[in-house]
Amino acid sequence: MSTTVKEVQIGDVGAQAASHSESAHMSLNVGPSHPTTHGVLRLLMELDGDLITRCEPVLGYLHRGDEKIAENMTYNQFVPYTDRLDYLAPLANNVAYAITVENLAGLKLPERCEAIRVLVCEMARISSHLLGMGVFGMDAGAWTPFMYTFTEREKLYTLFEELTGARFTTSYTRIGGVARDLPDGWLPKVEKFVNELPKAIDEVEKLLTRNRIFLDRTEGIGTISKEDAIAYGLTGPNLRASGVDLDLRKDKPYSGYEKYEFDVPIGSKGDCYDRYLVRIEEVRQSILIVKQVIASMPGGLWYAEDAKKIFAPPKEKIMTSMEELIQNFMIVTEGPQIPPGETYFEAENPKGALGFYLVSKGGGVPYRLKIRAPSFCNLSILEKLVPGHMLSDITVILGSLDFVMGECDR
């Protein structure tokens, strides 16, 4: 029996097709609904092989017109809308908004109220960074750290629920105070949580910080120089990772931050790895602040007593006293009366500096409220940052910037 052997050549079909194609570049669309984009960000990219040569972010998929809505409701009514900006740290958003309006109204808050606000702001920072770090690990291919950080975040959410009645959209802060005093026995629970948290952070660090794969994927990737970071208006951990020492809690202390001792971690290279390290250290510093607040929690009222036309009086008084009833009625129907003027306030939120520019012409409704969203500014650098990287770096770069589209699109 004879066999005939015939030689055939298959070759690389893909390469053949590519050689016939006239353009060397490929257009690629990522998002708007894609796990990498952490929400509804869309990236239009141009690729040369695996190398990205152009990147154009497309925003607006979560635009709800918050600024227009703000012009059409009273100051108090807008508090829940601020929850939905950076929905991973609603407690901190409420505080930033409330302080803006209080600055214009010239309100001075009692110490206890300020301490409570610092406490919830730092807890929000821990919660936001825990998620940010876990998801960042996941973006780089490490799934396990996410389970650790999410477990801890869940404990925080239980504490939030006990304090505010809601896990996610808390609306805890009011203009002129906070919604209610701390519940009995709540502070010891927070203390127990922050005492146990460093152990969990250590475990996450053991999984990530010296992990060879994680280092390979993040070191030297997405490097933002100091000059670029400032030029593009980056704030928060992303700016500090590039070596710029700007933390509004230190530089322009608000709500009594000057009373607490903490360090501001600064990165040296400004790459994805530095941004991760800065967040890890910020969590540790936040734990220190929380402990100091608990140790020095002052007594007294949790709302400003002179905020008569702004902060609703206690419920039992509304039910029994004529004056308080009228006062409450006026606040609900006409809104808190804020003097005319303009003010700009920025708070150091987990994602960066959340700013509110408020223009009032008197009365209970803002004339113009501009929300300066840190995620919006942090993302504007993508056009410059991404080209020159490989396609697989996109997930890591986006994860390291730790943005929230709810805040970016408003």
Place this chain on the structure above:
Amino acid sequence: MIDDDFVKSLLNGRDYLSFKHHEDCLTINCLPESLVDFTKHLRDEETFDLLVDLTAVDHGDGAEKRFSVVLHFYSLVHKSYLRIHVLCPDNEAPCIPSVSSVFPAANWHERETFDMFGINFLDHPNLKRILMWDDYPYFPLRKEFPLAGIEVPLPAADVAEVTGADVDPAPMMGGPFVASGNSRMSEAEPRAKDESWTEKSEKPL
């Protein structure tokens, strides 16, 4: 230190500037034609190198100059903010020079301001809408724009043609639930397909 001497030296010899107030932060008016030069000076000489915010305020139809653009700067050295007000010269086609060549951060802020107020920024590298879609015909943050919005055709004309509606088709359109009648989906209530019976007229056996 942002004190009276600083303000004096800043305003000295610059007749395009005028002092506005110094309540929460130093606020000055600037004429649009000198804005780019002045922001360059702020960045290079006065250490106000972080443009934190750029937005606009609509003063309403009755105002002599309707739109003003507001810029906020932060100085890492002074640890202080500075605000610039720029009144747009034309009410019908407001237009000021873009500062995005000096501050790359202004790029997106100016696009947003254009998107929301219809203010043109001269020499902007890529002035198109950022939050709304490209064909959107209105400027939503202008005072005359209603809160409820104005219905506009979908950007995807083919979808609108098939559905005859100005809204997206429901994910299960034609599925177990259908919109009754030929009216618009946004007005018609969805009903189960085989719903010929109600509580009053029972399902036939």
